[in-house]
Amino acid sequence: MNQKYEAVIGLEVHVQLATQSKLFSGAPTHFGAEPNSNTTPICMGWPGTLPVLNEAALKLAIKAGLALNCRIAERLKFDRKHYFYPDLPKAYQISQYDMPVNGKGSLTIELEDEQGGLQIREIGITRAHLEEDAGKLLHEGIKDGSLVDYNRAGMPLLEIVSEPDIRTPAEAYAYLTALKAILQYLEVSDCNMEEGSLRCDANVSVRLIGETKFGTKTEIKNLNSFKAVQKAIQYEIDRQIEIVEGGDRVVQETRLWNDVKSQTFAMRSKEEAHDYRYFPDPDLVPFTIDRETVEEIQKSIPELPAARTQRFMKECGLSRYDASVLVGDKKLGDYFEAVIATGADSKLASNWIQSELLAILNERKIPIENSPVGADALAGLISLIQKNTISGKIAKDVLPMMFETGKTAEVIVKEKGLVQVTDTKLIEEVADRVLAANPKVVADFRAGKGQAVGFLVGQVMKETKGKANPKIVNEILTQKLS
Amino acid sequence: MSFEIEKIAQLARIKLSEEETQKLGSDLNAILQYIEQLGRIPTDGVEPTSHVFNLENVFRKDEVKPVNVRDKALEHAPLRESFFFKVPKVVDKES
Numbered sequence: 075m076n077q078k079y080e081a082v083i084g085l086e087v088h089v090q091l092a093t094q095s096k097l098f099s100g101a102p103t104h105f106g107a108e109p110n111s112n113t114t115p116i117c118m119g120w121p122g123t124l125p126v127l128n129e130a131a132l133k134l135a136i137k138a139g140l141a142l143n144c145r146i147a148e149r150l151k152f153d154r155k156h157y158f159y160p161d162l163p164k165a166y167q168i169s170q171y172d173m174p175v176n177g178k179g180s181l182t183i184e185l186e187d188e189q190g191g192l193q194i195r196e197i198g199i200t201r202a203h204l205e206e207d208a209g210k211l212l213h214e215g216i217k218d219g220s221l222v223d224y225n226r227a228g229m230p231l232l233e234i235v236s237e238p239d240i241r242t243p244a245e246a247y248a249y250l251t252a253l254k255a256i257l258q259y260l261e262v263s264d265c266n267m268e269e270g271s272l273r274c275d276a277n278v279s280v281r282l283i284g285e286t287k288f289g290t291k292t293e294i295k296n297l298n299s300f301k302a303v304q305k306a307i308q309y310e311i312d313r314q315i316e317i318v319e320g321g322d323r324v325v326q327e328t329r330l331w332n333d334v335k336s337q338t339f340a341m342r343s344k345e346e347a348h349d350y351r352y353f354p355d356p357d358l359v360p361f362t363i364d365r366e367t368v369e370e371i372q373k374s375i376p377e378l379p380a381a382r383t384q385r386f387m388k389e390c391g392l393s394r395y396d397a398s399v400l401v402g403d404k405k406l407g408d409y410f411e412a413v414i415a416t417g418a419d420s421k422l423a424s425n426w427i428q429s430e431l432l433a434i435l436n437e438r439k440i441p442i443e444n445s446p447v448g449a450d451a452l453a454g455l456i457s458l459i460q461k462n463t464i465s466g467k468i469a470k471d472v473l474p475m476m477f478e479t480g481k482t483a484e485v486i487v488k489e490k491g492l493v494q495v496t497d498t499k500l501i502e503e504v505a506d507r508v509l510a511a512n513p514k515v516v517a518d519f520r521a522g523k524g525q526a527v528g529f530l531v532g533q534v535m536k537e538t539k540g541k542a543n544p545k546i547v548n549e550i551l552t553q554k555l556s
Numbered sequence: 557m558s559f560e561i562e563k564i565a566q567l568a569r570i571k572l573s574e575e576e577t578q579k580l581g582s583d584l585n586a587i588l589q590y591i592e593q594l595g596r597i598p599t600d601g602v603e604p605t606s607h608v609f610n611l612e613n614v615f616r617k618d619e620v621k622p623v624n625v626r627d628k629a630l631e632h633a634p635l636r637e638s639f640f641f642k643v644p645k646v647v648d649k650e651s
Contacts, residue, residue, distance in 0.1 A: 093618045094618050094619065094620050095618050095619060095620045095621070099621075100616070100619060100620055100621025100622070100623070101620070101621075101622070101623070102620045102622060108626075108639055109626075109638070109639040109640050110626040110629065110630065110639050110640065110641070111624050111626050111639070112624075113623075113624060113625050113626055113629065114621070114623045114625060115623070115625055118625055118629050120625075126614060126615065126616040127614070127615050127616065128615070128616060128617075128618050129615035129616065129617060129618065130617075130618035131618070132615075151606045151607075156567070158569055159646065160641070160643040160646055173606075211646065212640070213645070216645075218645070219635070219642050219643055219644050219645050220642070220643050220644075220645055220646055221637055221640035221641065221642055221643075222640060222641040222642070222643060223639075223640060224629075224641075349567055351567065354606035354607065356607065356608075358607075358614075359607050359609060359611045359612050359613070359614050360605075360606050360607055360612050361612055361613050362612055362613060
């Protein structure tokens with residue numbers, strides 16, 4: 075990136091609130107229903123129907139607002155936002171204009187700088203308001219039109235708008251990761267991007283460093299993953315700098331990210347300049363939020379990711395990196411806690427979860443909460459390593475067998491005879507054979523090539539089928555060679 | 557005024573004849589004049605209201621009341637494809 079410029083980035087995140095029914099009707103919210111079947115006369119905008127607010131949705135919105143340090147409104151109302159589009163049955167969306175449930179707040183993000191140091195930044199939240207979702211349009215593979223599914227119409231959304239405080243694509247990524255983790259911990263939303271329960275639009279502009287006015291921004295839509303957000307923002311920054319450097323002006327417009335081509339494209343739409351004609355929705359009465367309700371919701375807020383990361387570092391001695399990986403996914407953190415609750419060493423547990431366990435789960439696309447090897451089972455494996463019953467190397471072979479057979483580590487180790495050999499007499503016998511068979515290596519070692527011992531250790535391990543305790547092997551060989 | 561009428565009509569997707577534009581124009585003018593008159597009433601210290609009823613906090617419980625209106629709704633669709641509504645292409649995604 076051109077060093078003369080800085081980017082100004084603001085993010086709009088829509089999350090679907092975890093309710094059973096829609097925001098203003100009793101239609102179900104589950105994903106994957108047949109097209110247009112999760113619909114009621116209210117979501118379809120039929121004449122004579124009246125929306126009624128889902129109390130749980132309001133409470134979830136307040137819960138999220140509290141966790142984002144937002145000012146919770148004492149009074150709020152709903153407004154109609156008008157536009158014609160086939161995804162909007164009523165030709166208006168019920169949203170919140172000037173009296174949102176959550177006012178100004180903030181979110182602290184952490185990211186590593188280029189020197190590997192930790193950078194902490196506070197990103198302002200402008201507001202977080204309630205609104206209903208629109209339906210879904212399908213364009214793919216249809217030449218002569220678009221298909222409409224209104225199952226999403228009326229779904230409860232919280233739109234979280236950040237201040238234009240974000241400066242780099244990496245910060246945008248960190249912001250989204252932190253926000254998602256908080257919302258998952260709160261159980262406000264499942265934040266599943268693939269199912270559309272978390273969506274993100276990015277507003278991007280560039281300006282010369284030192285300039286206080288904003289440049290002309292573009293809005294990027296169709297961002298289907300956090301990685302895509304990061305890539306699209308970077309692309310847009312580069313594109314805008316090139317325009318400005320070339321003496322041209324950035325055009326204010328909506329652009330769509332194309333993930334395959336890794337480019338943004340101007341969205342061509344027949345819509346003229348937006349004129350939403352917001353006004354209070356006369357179908358919905360205003361709402362007041364009393365202090366007791368807010369306090370009650372405040373009490374229901376669990377330990378949040380930042381606090382948990384600190385605890386994992388302090389109480390479990392984990393590095394910040396390891397702690398944040400485990401905390402980043404609530405269920406992964408829960409799994410880790412279940413493993414160490416059995417008394418397993420926390421660093422071993424962290425390493426085994428993050429490397430071996432996740433490798434297998436990711437390969438098989440199994441979420442951690444459905445892991446066939448549960449926390450107790452992994453704790454059992456770790457305990458065998460801690461007791462020196464098996465080496466870490468053997469344990470790596472045992473774990474996949476646990477996945478295959480569903481048996482405990484202890485049973486597998488017994489059945490396969492994998493118990494680590496700590497019997498020094500036996501190891502000495504093998505060591506003698508290895509030394510006798512490799513006179514050249516022994517000569518090398520004696521001539522000063524210290525690394526030759528590694529080869530010999532390897533030979534002994536091979537002869538014992540990996541069962542010898544490598545530490546003891548090393549000691550015995552060193553002793554015999556000196 | 558007639559320019560505004562045309563804009564409002566366009567936003568509401570209503571096609572107006574010359575005659576209608578004239579008539580609605582004077583109607584709207586009268587309404588605006590009335591609003592102007594209301595605007596002269598002193599309202600200092602009166603809390604703005606967004607609703608005519610003296611009611612607030614009307615909620616429903618988060619309960620599913622399944623009323624699948626798909627088939628009824630699709631009956632009225634000028635165009636459909638299986639369980640979807642079909643509409644003319646609305647956005648030209650460049651690809």
